[in-house]
Amino acid sequence: MIEDEIRKRSSEGALLAVLIDPFSTDPNKAGKVAHEAESGGADIILVGGSIGAGAMLDTVISSIKSSSSLPVILFPGNVDGVSGKADAILFMSLLNSSNPYWIIQAQALAAITVKKLRIEAIPTAYLIFEPGHRSAAGWVGWVNPIPRKKPEIALAYSAAAELLGMRWVYLEAGSGAEEPVPVEAVKMVSENTRLGIIVGGGIRSPELAAERAKAGADIIVVGTYLEEGEDIKGRVELIKRAIRR
Ligand code: 1GP
Secondary structure (H helix, E strand, O other): OHHHHHHHHHOOOOEEEEEEOOOOOOHHHHHHHHHHHHHHOOOEEEEOOOOOOOOOHHHHHHHHHHHOOOOEEEOOOOHHHOOOOOOEEEEEEEOOEOOHHHHHHHHHHHHHHHHHOOOEEEEEEEEEEOOOOOOHHHHHOOEOOEOOOOHHHHHHHHHHHHHOOOOEEEEEOOOOOOOOOOHHHHHHHHHHOOOEEEEEOOOOOHHHHHHHHHOOOOEEEEOHHHHHOOOHHHHHHHHHHHHOO
8 A cells, every 4th residue: 555655664754745736737747757756766746736637637647657656646636636547645635624615525526436446545634824825725725724823723633633533634835835834833743643744835945845854744745846947856866865864
């Protein structure tokens, strides 16, 4: 199982997941990014996005699969983010949404498909931090964002997720965020729950990644920082080196 493998490997040091958005990345480019990510030492390819990810999803995953052997995990933005070509799915509930669609209805609409396609589901709480509505995920998801200076609110949601049986939490600042999720929030969730912790959004330097890995993140997600640079392999290597324990 992908989840068991990730758990085991992340106990030796944080893993690096490279995010590919099928809306903004054409299939050829996606294959190239995955290949370079793998050569640089990345551990996971995450595929998904908030808007329009469904149209090219299968084609993008096929291209990634033919260019790398990394596990492909879906990071769905809605019910159109499901594909039988992926190895697993972050089966997420956006717990700090104020619209029940994003907490449980989208999941209900997608669940039968996920089971029929036998995609490994990784139950994950999804939490979006301030400024929230300025990111696509926050705007789409009717988010009541977690205040940056109130890590205890992130812990409260994470503890609830743990008691509800979820095994992972994704602490999200939003793609391209000016500042990543606060280190204090990562630390507080890590010290007070048994959840695996995924951190993403606005991680655009090895230092920012290292701080969050040190605070207890099990998986660091990077998208924009790699999209912006020419040398994807080089940037992946730098982040991998920085998050090693
Ligand atoms: C977005 O957490 C991911 O959902 C990645 O964000 O594009 O800012 O790396 P970036």
